[in-house]
Amino acid sequence: MSTARHSAGRSIAAHAILITYTVIALFPVFVIVINSFKARKAIFRSPLELPNSETFSLVGYETALKQGDFLLYFQNSLIVTVVSLTLVLLFGAMAAFALSEYRFRGNSLMGLYLALGIMIPIRLGTVAILQLMVATGLVNTLTALILVYTAQGLPLAIFILSEFMRNISDDLKNAGRIDGLSEYRIFARLVLPLVRPAMATVAVFTMIPIWNDLWFPLILAPAEQTKTITLGSQVFIGQFVTNWNAVLAALSLAILPVLVLYLIFSRQLIRGITAGAVK
Amino acid sequence: MGTLSLRNVRKSFGNVDVIKGVDLDVEDGEFIIFVGPSGCGKSTLLRMIAGLEDTSSGTIEIDGAVVNAKPPNERGIAMVFQTYALYPHLTVRGNMSLGLKQAGRPKSVIEERVAVAARMLSLEEYLERRPAELSGGQRQRVAIGRAVVRQPKLFLFDEPLSNLDAALRVNTRLEIAALHRQLGSTMVYVTHDQVEAMTLADRIVVLNAGVIEQVGSPMELYNDPANKFVAGFIGSPQMNFVDAGLVGIKDAETAGLRPEHITLASSGGRLGGEISHIEHLGGETNIYVNCADAGLVGVRMFGEHAFEVGSRHELVIDDSRIFRFDAEGKRIRLSK
Ligand SMILES: Nc1ncnc2c1ncn2[C@@H]1O[C@H](COP(=O)(O)OP(=O)(O)OP(=O)(O)O)[C@@H](O)[C@H]1O
Ligand SMILES: [Mg+2]
Numbered sequence: 001m002s003t004a005r006h007s008a009g010r011s012i013a014a015h016a017i018l019i020t021y022t023v024i025a026l027f028p029v030f031v032i033v034i035n036s037f038k039a040r041k042a043i044f045r046s047p048l049e050l051p052n053s054e055t056f057s058l059v060g061y062e063t064a065l066k067q068g069d070f071l072l073y074f075q076n077s078l079i080v081t082v083v084s085l086t087l088v089l090l091f092g093a094m095a096a097f098a099l100s101e102y103r104f105r106g107n108s109l110m111g112l113y114l115a116l117g118i119m120i121p122i123r124l125g126t127v128a129i130l131q132l133m134v135a136t137g138l139v140n141t142l143t144a145l146i147l148v149y150t151a152q153g154l155p156l157a158i159f160i161l162s163e164f165m166r167n168i169s170d171d172l173k174n175a176g177r178i179d180g181l182s183e184y185r186i187f188a189r190l191v192l193p194l195v196r197p198a199m200a201t202v203a204v205f206t207m208i209p210i211w212n213d214l215w216f217p218l219i220l221a222p223a224e225q226t227k228t229i230t231l232g233s234q235v236f237i238g239q240f241v242t243n244w245n246a247v248l249a250a251l252s253l254a255i256l257p258v259l260v261l262y263l264i265f266s267r268q269l270i271r272g273i274t275a276g277a278v279k
Numbered sequence: 280m281g282t283l284s285l286r287n288v289r290k291s292f293g294n295v296d297v298i299k300g301v302d303l304d305v306e307d308g309e310f311i312i313f314v315g316p317s318g319c320g321k322s323t324l325l326r327m328i329a330g331l332e333d334t335s336s337g338t339i340e341i342d343g344a345v346v347n348a349k350p351p352n353e354r355g356i357a358m359v360f361q362t363y364a365l366y367p368h369l370t371v372r373g374n375m376s377l378g379l380k381q382a383g384r385p386k387s388v389i390e391e392r393v394a395v396a397a398r399m400l401s402l403e404e405y406l407e408r409r410p411a412e413l414s415g416g417q418r419q420r421v422a423i424g425r426a427v428v429r430q431p432k433l434f435l436f437d438e439p440l441s442n443l444d445a446a447l448r449v450n451t452r453l454e455i456a457a458l459h460r461q462l463g464s465t466m467v468y469v470t471h472d473q474v475e476a477m478t479l480a481d482r483i484v485v486l487n488a489g490v491i492e493q494v495g496s497p498m499e500l501y502n503d504p505a506n507k508f509v510a511g512f513i514g515s516p517q518m519n520f521v522d523a524g525l526v527g528i529k530d531a532e533t534a535g536l537r538p539e540h541i542t543l544a545s546s547g548g549r550l551g552g553e554i555s556h557i558e559h560l561g562g563e564t565n566i567y568v569n570c571a572d573a574g575l576v577g578v579r580m581f582g583e584h585a586f587e588v589g590s591r592h593e594l595v596i597d598d599s600r601i602f603r604f605d606a607e608g609k610r611i612r613l614s615k
Contacts, residue, residue, distance in 0.1 A: 178357065180351075
């Protein structure tokens with residue numbers, strides 16, 4: 001009896017803490033979204049009020065979509081994020097497999113070297129990267145961003161995935177070898193499905209910084225046709241006047257794609273967790 | 280078909296020598312068991328035969344052909360692992376047929392062989408299930424079935440029963456024995472369980488620290504061990520080793536006494552001491568006697584016996600069955 005009450009109390013406390021955290025975390029997003037639907041005056045007069053018939057206005061969205069090439073920015077962001085993410089997951093998983101599966105000279109040194117990037121922020125190398133991009137003529141291309149983000153995402157991906165892959169039974173891979181599967185098939189058919197939860201984790205942690213980044217788009221690809229959405233939204237923030245309606249609308253729109261991607265991966269995450277629990 | 284020869288086979292990981300020169304000839308249809316203490320290289324040797332681990336030097340021949348450079352799937356072998364190692368995303372049928380599919384066998388052949396193997400191992404009901412929906416014993420039968428459908432020249436087993444509980448282990452052991460009789464294929468089997476080794480093997484290979492100590496039939500190893508290591512390894516409870524002088528032998532260093540060749544008496548024994556522990560197993564009784572100079576000596580008596588812990592007894596030893604070993608642990612055989 002007492003344990004039942006005890007656990008009820010504990011679960012109420014846990015829920016209270018989690019709900020408080022959720023409210024705090026979501027509040028700024030909520031404020032941005034509601035204000036993006038209000039007229040300029042209403043944003044400043046009562047920023048926390050929900051839009052009503054008087055204050056409701058789509059002017060922000062109209063400006064955002066008309067001004068600049070908003071859809072193009074959107075597309076750029078999506079291309080950069082999706083391609084970088086794919087490359088990070090593909091190369092990260094392959095490198096992790098090689099590190100965890102094969103014995104070769106310098107294996108652990110290589111692992112250490114590849115993981116070093118977790119501790120050293122890639123932005124420290126911005127000047128060198130810029131020089132490199134200028135030399136190769138990649139400035140103001142999406143390729144430049146994709147290359148940089150792939151490099152930025154790989155260390156963590158390799159680190160996490162190789163730890164997970166080390167835990168996969170050798171016998172399973174050996175059974176595949178005896179049945180005549182190629183190393184690629186063993187990687188793709190036996191190992192990848194078993195590290196899916198880890199892949200989803202890596203995907204989420206890789207994707208969000210890429211989508212939100214302002215630094216590299218500003219330095220490597222500030223041209224009109226390669227602007228990403230975060231950079232594109234900056235046009236509404238001026239030195240003297242800031243078009244708040246448009247900024248808020250642009251930011252609200254920018255949340256959507258990353259939310260969709262997150263939902264896709266988080267389903268994988270949860271499936272991975274429950275699969276482990278039921279076994 | 281189905282012979283195996285190892286010629287001076289060696290394996291080192293870095294500068295650690297794990298297999299230090301192994302020579303072995305296995306005849307077609309033989310059931311060979313590798314036994315030895317943990318870490319002696321049994322699994323490594325088996326994996327080298329399978330082609331999962333390359334050979335540092337020496338040659339491995341299967342069926343008369345050197346296979347050192349061949350990948351596992353071209354060696355004509357099949358392997359059963361301790362952890363079952365079933366493909367989690369495939370059904371039982373898929374698990375069993377993958378190897379043949381990879382080898383490009385026609386569908387009808389695959390169907391036929393899977394059906395035969397499933398019948399042999401009573402897996403017919405489970406063909407459409409996934410490994411996660413099977414019990415441990417069923418999973419190991421599927422793993423054996425996966426090996427059977429390949430119709431290999433050589434079956435390799437790496438401790439296939441050690442993840443099963445005691446009762447299931449006995450059943451599966453009988454099934455493997457039946458399988459060997461039925462298929463007549465060559466089998467190489469790794470275990471550290473003596474009972475498995477003694478009951479299944481045609482010949483046992485005793486390994487220690489990467490070298491073969493002795494090869495022989497179970498009874499040869501029991502009755503005629505080549506050295507102290509083999510004598511101590513085969514037989515349970517373990518053979519007792521005492522100073523040869525204590526049992527009246529002058530031309531040897533150590534005397535080996537099997538527990539079953541000693542009886543307790545009130546007088547007339549060469550050794551004597553207090554009983555320190557008794558194990559009643561019903562069919563037999565193991566008694567441990569603390570003898571002053573000789574240390575703890577195990578005695579195995581058949582049937583039930585009532586002795587008091589702490590009581591003094593003399594040990595009567597069957598002189599004709601004492602094993603003699605020299606200072607290096609090598610057996611001194613008496614010329615008959
Ligand atoms: N990949 C490896 N790298 C380095 N050493 C290894 C490797 N694999 C095995 N060894 C070493 O080789 C020795 C033999 O290992 P092996 O797995 O063959 O032992 P085993 O006889 O099968 O033991 P067990 O009965 O515990 O399974 C061990 O000392 C082990 O540490
Ligand atoms: Mg082993």
